[in-house]
Amino acid sequence: MTILIAAATDLEMQAFGADRDAVAYVLRLITGIGPMETALSLTSMLHQYSGQISAVVNFGIAGAYPDSPAQLLDICIAKQEILGDLGICLPERIERFAERGLAVRDSFILDDRLRKAAAQALRHIGITFLQGNFVTVSSSSGTTERAQQIGRQYQGLCENMEGAAVAMVCEAFHLPCVELRCISNRAGERDRKNWRLREACLRTGQTAAAVTEFLLTD
Numbered sequence: 611m612t613i614l615i616a617a618a619t620d621l622e623m624q625a626f627g628a629d630r631d632a633v634a635y636v637l638r639l640i641t642g643i644g645p646m647e648t649a650l651s652l653t654s655m656l657h658q659y660s661g662q663i664s665a666v667v668n669f670g671i672a673g674a675y676p677d678s679p680a681q682l683l684d685i686c687i688a689k690q691e692i693l694g695d696l697g698i699c700l701p702e703r704i705e706r707f708a709e710r711g712l713a714v715r716d717s718f719i720l721d722d723r724l725r726k727a728a729a730q731a732l733r734h735i736g737i738t739f740l741q742g743n744f745v746t747v748s749s750s751s752g753t754t755e756r757a758q759q760i761g762r763q764y765q766g767l768c769e770n771m772e773g774a775a776v777a778m779v780c781e782a783f784h785l786p787c788v789e790l791r792c793i794s795n796r797a798g799e800r801d802r803k804n805w806r807l808r809e810a811c812l813r814t815g816q817t818a819a820a821v822t823e824f825l826l827t828d
């Protein structure tokens with residue numbers, strides 16, 4: 611079994627560690643930031659390794675929505691990924707294209723079996739976690755009001771910029787995918803001194819490594 615691990619940036623990937631025992635069974639992809647780059651880079655990687663990859667572990671950092679139970683440095687697993695800013699940006703909410711009768715894929719349920727296996731791995735190593743809706747945006751929420759609005763509209767646990775793209779591409783390639791993230795900031799919070807970027811990168815990488823090892827030996 612070969613697992614592809616995917617993260618948006620080198621900082622997140624570094625924390626996965628280079629000296630893992632099962633490294634021969636792990637391929638790595640730094641997708642780049644945002645859904646477009648992610649969709650492109652992942653599609654081209656899966657094409658290149660056609661038939662050789664059995665599952666994708668997507669990990670990284672995320673912002674917790676103001677009404678979310680997730681706190682700084684919490685680990686979260688995605689049940690569903692939603693393209694949160696795809697639609698019409700009204701003052702109070704994003705109007706979805708489906709409301710206008712247009713068929714646009716804008717939400718993706720992540721693989722149940724792999725998600726449960728990842729949850730089992732986390733319990734096994736004693737890491738507490740939350741599960742729920744993740745929201746992917748092209749524009750990171752820049753105010754608490756915006757973050758609250760998007761978070762409430764989708765009952766979102768946290769916000770990121772790649773997850774829905776990974777879920778969509780994996781679905782197209784019939785590959786199971788699991789996504790886990792560590793909370794680095796409150797979505798909408800602009801004051802960088804309240805962010806925990808480096809610690810969150812470290813924690814998400816280490817957690818993803820432990821989960822991947824568990825999946826490979828399961």
Ligand SMILES: O=C(O)c1cccc(C(=O)CC[C@H]2O[C@@H](n3cnc4c(=O)[nH]cnc43)[C@H](O)[C@@H]2O)c1
Pocket residue numbers: 618619643644670671672673674747749750751769770771772794795796797798802
């Ligand atoms: O505003 C800044 O100065 C700034 C500096 C470094 C990084 C950022 C990011 O927004 C990182 C985006 C990156 O991390 C994920 N992420 C983390 N928190 C959030 C968030 O609140 N909203 C959306 N994405 C977030 C995301 O997946 C990207 O890969 C800003």
